[in-house]
Amino acid sequence: MYRPEIKILDCTIRDGGLMNDWKFDKELVKDLFHGLAQAGVDYVELGYRADKKQFPPSEFGPWRYCDEEIIREVAYECDTKVSIMCDVGRTDYDDFLPASESIVKLVRVATYVKDIDKAIHLGKHLKSLGYEVSINIMAVSHALEPDLDEALDQLAQTDFEMVYLVDSFGYFYSEQIHYLVEKYLAKLPGKQIGVHCHNNQQLAFANTIEAIIKGVNRLDATVYGIGRAAGNCPLELLIGFLKNPKFDVRPVFDLIQKHFEPMQKELRWGYEIPYAITGILNKHPRAAMAFMKGVHGNSYREFYDEMIMVDDL
């Protein structure tokens, strides 16, 4: 599938940081940025810009905050742009330089449908500073249809460049992806639509392909699929699928062999039955992550029955 408009955003550090509290070594992040620049990746998202008053730096690694100085130590100005993410209500408006003074080019605002007014307010602030802005609506599989429609209608009135469809729980099958992509494209003419999938049911790559087929041009992926719980769409598979000659998968293989394969054995993202269970049942992965840490101590069968009953009256 060669479509020149397609752009890949790597969110290895940002989403992967959910598995290690963003405690990645600076040298690793530098290797990553340089490798992904060689691979032709369009954006590299280096973390969150979290409010230090809410999230004490003693508890998290530097990529939870993405201070301008540390980003400049690992990244350089090139065709591969730096992105950061901020969560509605968890970021300080004063923590952003004007874009002209920052190496950051894109800021993505993560929000739930219910917080869309706050997300638009924050997005307008970032836009006024000169950043490219994306609104990433999380957990769409829990949104009521009229609420989602209204949020998309509101976003259509903004000058933000991008809106992302996010399958936070790894619940969607191809038919839901098709349905929602058609909705986003219809409601948001002139904007770039992106997709961010989770791999609970081994469908992150497949669903990303389905979004591409339906016209999505902004694609999230991570090296070796690192990300919260079951992880994300593996960058190496996505590049293997795209026939765009600007991409080269070899540097991604190098990063996997040097850094991410050993790391996976420790952090254990990827296919695990508790993550599959929350994906199948459209639940937040937090209970599965607790199960993986041995908090439950029950069998998979018991965990499954517990997850089924958790919303019962």
Added chain:
Amino acid sequence: MYRPEIKILDCTIRDGGLMNDWKFDKELVKDLFHGLAQAGVDYVELGYRADKKQFPPSEFGPWRYCDEEIIREVAYECDTKVSIMCDVGRTDYDDFLPASESIVKLVRVATYVKDIDKAIHLGKHLKSLGYEVSINIMAVSHALEPDLDEALDQLAQTDFEMVYLVDSFGYFYSEQIHYLVEKYLAKLPGKQIGVHCHNNQQLAFANTIEAIIKGVNRLDATVYGIGRAAGNCPLELLIGFLKNPKFDVRPVFDLIQKHFEPMQKELRWGYEIPYAITGILNKHPRAAMAFMKGVHGNSYREFYDEMIMVDDL
């Protein structure tokens, strides 16, 4: 997706045996059959019926031969039927009892397109003995289109019940699955079409869903995705997708926790970069399996370049 015609065939022991020379403990296979019967699985394929003159029993476990006696030690007559597979040219016609004297109900003949005449000859022999017969055309991603068309036209003239589309190398994306399923359905009216996917690119489950959407009713899967190299469509995910009330996923979770999760750590089927590389490049996984055993000793990058160049002049 509730379609009563859908039937699942579990090939855990047969395809998984490619990773351990079919050396599964009898107790494990018994647990498996009983668990899958509780789960409502329609067929359980317990191995190959290989010719002992070609494959000395000193080198392989019992599920490479599936003698009638050992099958009867692990399985019992119930709604869950026993299946076995035989490879064209690797089975002895005299090794099959009449179906009325056997616990085996279905025999699947694995063939390449080029051997379709031999497969039909063998299939007719099995049909004359009273078995249900399936022809599984392997490695379709290497078949020339006119050869495949001719093979399907020949199969249309037989009274075999089933023909399977097999993505041996884990190469296909959804669009190829759609295309081929439409072809198989059009050319084989009145026959059941099945699908057997490999997971090199994490697409086995996704492609199985795409086949279902296009009308395929016979679905191969394995517990925890065990199978050659990257493995197969995970049975637990497939049952999670199907809304047919006859299936229950809980016994599959029990089997995973008791047997297959520990086994995976030893046999290492599943997502690995060498398997992804052969999948992306539409190659047989044997080089990747050798790489995984440390035979190469090269980097992933070198393995990738070697696989790209292997067919060069």
